Amino acid sequence: MRISHHYQIEVTSDEILMAKKDKLYFEKIYNTYFERIFRFLFRRTDNEADTADLASRTFVRALNGLPKYEDRGVPFSAWLYRIATNELYKFYRKKNSHQILSLEEESVKEVLEDDSDEADEIKLSQLKALMGQLKDEELNILELRFFEGLEFQEIAFVLQKKESAVKMRVYRLLEKLKIRFNESAPK
């Protein structure tokens, strides 16, 4: 597997400081991260209206919480992902439903490092079945690492866990998927 996005634009600490002093400067933050947060939320809801609502809530909460924001050595986006993830948890709790993960086939193929058309359908359906059995947290880690392209340190910040614990979880998760993938592969 490989990470799909390596580089993303981040706001500077000066811009964050300015937004802390005057909320009108928050617009720069909003414009920088809106699309990324929207796509992230859309993958987790597969519904445009719900996503728009959740994105709006995420940025309102960020605007409310900005005076308390402290730089913890992770990009500002990680803080937004944390807020968005909490909003998602609330959303699922309220709906009392299964977690949804809606991925673009192209990005899945990219992560699988497989461009062939022949094995695609089988592989995709296998992956779909395997991912469907993962625990909520495992699914979150998988998405943040391989589809959002976050560093371990950032994932640890988003999920409020230790970096070493996240690394271990990713390693075990990949092993688990590999084993199950081989078990379920047609012989």
Added chain:
Amino acid sequence: MRRNDIRFRRESLGRTRIEQHKDFSKVTQTHQQQRTKIFVRNVLALLAVLLVIGLIVYSSLRLDAKEINRWDRSTEVLVEHPINYPTGDLR
């Protein structure tokens, strides 16, 4: 056992569609509404606390007043009906 709903989409959500949902004024408006709500809630909470304190002070003052009244009445009784201690040789 299936825990999650995994879906694969052939098409990605276009940037234009995402841009349609981008509305910073809505965020600031909601933020302002929430701040107003919080302000009103804080004022109401403060008023409630002041009301409780006022009631406690008032009731304790009333108790004091009752106590003073009772004491006053008892002195009045004493003045009106003085205790006649026996006088003279009691032997």
